[in-house]
Amino acid sequence: MFKSVFEADDLFGEVSKECGLIVRDVELFGMDLVSAIEETRKITPSDNFRELLNDLLLVHRSGGDLTSFFNAKSEGYREIARNEMDSLLQFLEMIAEVYVTAFLARA
Incomplete structure (x- = not known):
């Protein structure tokens, strides 16, 4: 999903760049997806995107x-x-x- 958003940068603008950080961390640096999301959540300037990533991690960890x-x-x-x-x-x-x-x- 993050890779799809990253590749559709003309539709999502800055959010696609943020998703690109997650894709980079996983594909180039070998991080697991959860760690990559946590790192991006820490540095994203967007409050809405930070909230989305935080909630996504909570749902994932709780098995939702x-x-x-x-x-x-x-x-x-x-x-x-x-x-x-x-x-x-x-x-x-x-x-x-x-x-x-x-x-x-x-x-």
């Missing part, structure tokens, strides 16, 4: 269902993205109103 974990996390991230888009849309609507109002006031 990774499919359910990823489904729940992806739904949570989709909801966050939806909320951010709604906020941006409201901001753009406000700017459009100000622009139209200012344009009409000048005319």
Whole structure:
């Protein structure tokens, strides 16, 4: 999974670079996957990615269902993205109103 995200860097941006660190640690340095995830978790600047890796390690260590974990996390991230888009849309609507109002006031 980490290798797939790393190879799809045009889709995932900075996250793919972080996944690339995990892939590098496993394939080049011979680390086990759990250790590579722990090392990346320590150095990643992204709070969201750090939380994802931490939760992934907890699920793995407890023997939880990774499919359910990823489904729940992806739904949570989709909801966050939806909320951010709604906020941006409201901001753009406000700017459009100000622009139209200012344009009409000048005319």
